Amino acid sequence: MIWNRPMETMARKELEALQLQRLKALVERVYHNVPAYREKMQAAGLTPVDVQSLEDLRRLPFTVKQDLRDHYPYGLFAAPMREIVRVHASSGTTGNPIVVGYTRKDLDTWSEVTARTLACAGADADSVVQVSYGYGLFTGGLGIHYGAEKLGATVVPMSGGNTQRQLKLMQDFGATILACTPSYALYLAEAIQEMKIPREKLRLKAGIFGAEPWTEEMRRELEYRLEIMAIDIYGLSEVIGPGVASECPVKNGLHIFEDHFIPEIIDPETEQPLPYGEKGELVFTTITKEGFPVIRYRTRDISVLHAEPCPCGRTHVRMEKVSGRSDDMIIIRGVNVFPSQVESVLLKLGLTEPHYVLVVDRVGTLDTLEVWVEVSDKLFSDEVRNLEKIERTIQRELESLLGLTARVRLVEPKSIERSEGKAKRVIDRRKKQ
Amino acid sequence: MKVQQISVFLENKSGRLAMLTKVLAQEKINIRALSIADTTDFGILRLIVDQPDAAYLMLKRAGFTVSETAVIAVEIPDHPGGLAEILDILAGAEINIEYCYALPQKSNDKALVVFRVERLDEAIRVLLEKGIGVLKEDSVYGI
Numbered sequence: 001m002i003w004n005r006p007m008e009t010m011a012r013k014e015l016e017a018l019q020l021q022r023l024k025a026l027v028e029r030v031y032h033n034v035p036a037y038r039e040k041m042q043a044a045g046l047t048p049v050d051v052q053s054l055e056d057l058r059r060l061p062f063t064v065k066q067d068l069r070d071h072y073p074y075g076l077f078a079a080p081m082r083e084i085v086r087v088h089a090s091s092g093t094t095g096n097p098i099v100v101g102y103t104r105k106d107l108d109t110w111s112e113v114t115a116r117t118l119a120c121a122g123a124d125a126d127s128v129v130q131v132s133y134g135y136g137l138f139t140g141g142l143g144i145h146y147g148a149e150k151l152g153a154t155v156v157p158m159s160g161g162n163t164q165r166q167l168k169l170m171q172d173f174g175a176t177i178l179a180c181t182p183s184y185a186l187y188l189a190e191a192i193q194e195m196k197i198p199r200e201k202l203r204l205k206a207g208i209f210g211a212e213p214w215t216e217e218m219r220r221e222l223e224y225r226l227e228i229m230a231i232d233i234y235g236l237s238e239v240i241g242p243g244v245a246s247e248c249p250v251k252n253g254l255h256i257f258e259d260h261f262i263p264e265i266i267d268p269e270t271e272q273p274l275p276y277g278e279k280g281e282l283v284f285t286t287i288t289k290e291g292f293p294v295i296r297y298r299t300r301d302i303s304v305l306h307a308e309p310c311p312c313g314r315t316h317v318r319m320e321k322v323s324g325r326s327d328d329m330i331i332i333r334g335v336n337v338f339p340s341q342v343e344s345v346l347l348k349l350g351l352t353e354p355h356y357v358l359v360v361d362r363v364g365t366l367d368t369l370e371v372w373v374e375v376s377d378k379l380f381s382d383e384v385r386n387l388e389k390i391e392r393t394i395q396r397e398l399e400s401l402l403g404l405t406a407r408v409r410l411v412e413p414k415s416i417e418r419s420e421g422k423a424k425r426v427i428d429r430r431k432k433q
Numbered sequence: 434m435k436v437q438q439i440s441v442f443l444e445n446k447s448g449r450l451a452m453l454t455k456v457l458a459q460e461k462i463n464i465r466a467l468s469i470a471d472t473t474d475f476g477i478l479r480l481i482v483d484q485p486d487a488a489y490l491m492l493k494r495a496g497f498t499v500s501e502t503a504v505i506a507v508e509i510p511d512h513p514g515g516l517a518e519i520l521d522i523l524a525g526a527e528i529n530i531e532y533c534y535a536l537p538q539k540s541n542d543k544a545l546v547v548f549r550v551e552r553l554d555e556a557i558r559v560l561l562e563k564g565i566g567v568l569k570e571d572s573v574y575g576i
Contacts, residue, residue: 375442375498382440382502382549383531384470384477391474409474412444413498 003119003151004112007259008314015315019262020054022287027051027060030293033078036071037295057262057285058273062296065098068238072096079103079291088237089137100139100237101291107146109288113243113257114147120246120255121206121231123177125152128203130170132180132188133211135159139241140211144179147243153177160184163191171201178207181334182214182222182230187365189225199227208233210242212331213322219251232321238297239284245319250311253318260288263317264296265305268326276307281326282319300326330360330426332367335404339425342371342406345397351379351390355416358406361429369406371398374413434557435503436570437485438547441478442498445471450478456495462488465576466547468534481506481536481547483574503553506536506573508543508566515544519565526559528552536576545576 002008010018027048030037040061041047050056068076073096077084084101102110123129129148133140141159148155156173158166160180166188169175178185185207192202204226210233222230234254235242244261245254256263265280266273274280282299304320330337339358346356359370373394381387391408398406417424443449457464466481482488485501492499509515523530529551536545543566550556560567 377498377500380440380442380498380500382438382477382479382500384472387442387475387477388472410442410444411475412442412449412496414496415444 001119001122001124002313003116008116008255008257008316010259010315012315015258016054018259019287022259023054023057023262023285024048024051026285026287026289026293026295029290030078030295034076036067036076054262057264057296060285060295062271062283062298063294064298065238065300068098069096073099074101076294077101077291078289078293084291087137088139088142088241090237098238103290106240106289106291109260110143110240110243111146111150113240113260114143115150116147116257117208117231117233117243117246118144118147118151118153118177118179120248121177121208121229122249123148123151123153123206127151127153127177128156128173128175129153129177129179130156130158130166130173130175132158132160132166132178132184133242139235139237140181143235143241143243144208148177148179163188167191167195167197170204171197174203176203176205178204178226178228180207180209181211182209182218183212183362183365183367185209185222185226185230186218189222190365193225204228206231208246210234212334213324216321234319234322236299238294239286239299240289244284248310248312248314252310253306253320255310255314255316255318256305258316261286263305263319265303266298268298268300268302276305276317279304279323282322298326300329302326328425330358330428332360332369333404335402337369337402337404341401342398342425345394345401346373349393349397351393355413357416357425357427359427359429367430369404370409371406372409372411372416374416375410376413434505434567434569435553436481436506436547436568436573438502438504438549439480439482439485439488439492440500440502441480441492443469443476443478445473445475452495453478453492453497456491456497457482457488460487460491462491465573466534466536468532468547470532479532479534479547481573485574502549504547504549505553505557505560506545506547506568507560508568509546511542511544516546519546519560522559522563522565523548523550523556526555528556528559536573538576 031048044061083103085104086102088100090098131144135141206229208231219230231247233246235244245256247254262285264273264283266283268281282301282303284297285295286293301322302324303322306318328339355374357372361368394408463483468479470477531549533546533548538545557567
């Protein structure tokens with residue numbers, strides 16, 4: 001089912017004309033309302049009249065996460081606060097959180113794109129949508145919630161956790177669509193199995209899963225265990241939240257809702273745009289947002305864009321499942337972790353060699369983090385308790401910085417692989433499953 | 434009277450100890466005594482060898498994390514209560530023992546125990562005062 005057929009199947013030429021018109025309006029808007037954007041454009045020698053074609057988008061400066069932090073909380077808002085009706089925010093594990101604001105029209109836009117996402121999974125007014133993404137400042141729960149209401153479906157606003165109750169209500173209320181992270185879906189599948197809930201007690205048809213990277217193998221697992229269609233969805237709060245892109249039942253890439261977001265793929269090193277079919281970093285420009293628009297926002301997510309027509313009829317370009325990050329951020333139990341944070345702890349303590357590696361794995365459905373650190377001659381003590389004390393100290397520091405427990409393991413010097421170029425700081429064993 | 438013990442950090446993975454003993458064998462270094470203190474992740478190997486300085490250098494060159502620690506080797510009467518007597522002397526002087534392990538003794542009727550203690554010099558002094566045999570390093574390396 002296609003929610004907004006005129007928009008989602010628009011001929012490319014028409015779509016591009018619409019994008020250009022919206023892009024021009026956006027550039028005008030931020031130039032006049034957001035000093036930070038104006039200064040950046042002026043520094044690049046640009047004024048809004050310089051944007052005359054979609055190609056001109058490439059002349060505009062990038063926006064990066066640090067810009068968002070620097071202008072915390074409201075510095076990049078392009079609408080007056082009286083028009084902002086909602087804010088969402090990231091968890092802010094490193095310094096200031098990212099704050100994003102929505103006008104009433106932005107909430108409509110957001111509902112529109114999440115309604116499309118749900119329709120991609122076959123949802124309609126007869127559906128019962130169990131929203132098991134977290135509600136609150138996180139965009140997942142409320143984003144899907146409003147989309148489901150717009151669709152006319154029945155929403156069960158469960159939020160995350162409380163698995164027993166999730167499963168009871170899933171049966172009693174007859175949920176047909178499940179919306180949550182893929183790892184929580186797997187957890188629910190295991191609980192269903194353990195509680196021996198017969199499949200005929202469930203009416204589930206499809207799941208829309210996102211907010212963390214997941215593999216084709218994980219899809220097979222979820223589709224097999226839950227007997228549903230599992231759809232990958234993509235979004236980030238800086239752009240709008242869930243609803244930036246969604247797979248259709250063809251499951252051959254995620255359609256980016258291009259009438260609202262212009263995607264680009266760039267080489268993360270040279271920052272030059274790459275053609276369709278080439279792998280690089282995803283960059284988005286929001287062309288309809290009022291409260292918190294972004295121009296050429298660097299997501300750090302690595303993907304590939306494809307423009308060939310899709311059998312589903314949608315004309316919007318597709319992005320491949322995100323295959324990694326251009327920085328080395330990893331997501332562990334929903335927490336963003338950068339190896340540099342671990343490094344700063346080790347350097348601050350001065351106890352070990354700065355050679356370390358983060359080993360991420362999944363035990364059952366739970367992500368685990370181990371930090372391997374090389375012992376140095378300086379640090380080496382003949383006494384076990386001294387070494388164990390060092391392990392505990394590092395562990396405690398990491399826990400207070402990251403908010404999650406990491407197991408610290410001392411390893412022999414030179415046992416961590418050296419690299420000539422960029423050090424390999426992360427071994428992610430979750431990807432193999 | 435202070436014996437140089439070689440301590441090596443060993444990750445718990447197969448082949449490391451084999452590798453280490455091979456390095457010593459190649460250098461014709463003879464192991465007199467050894468003990469391993471281990472945890473889930475790593476172990477600390479403690480060695481008494483005939484040429485401690487050479488062993489230290491060779492192991493370091495082979496990429497091991499090595500340190501030298503001063504310990505004492507004490508002769509203990511080889512009968513029930515022999516060890517208790519020594520421990521009592523150290524306890525009387527309020528000297529803590531970090532760890533200890535036995536050393537094989539080839540001839541004579543005494544047992545040999547290696548002690549790592551805090552306040553090493555004082556430990557040597559009180560043991561000697563009580564007539565306990567604290568071995569000279571050369572005699573330990575040459576056992």
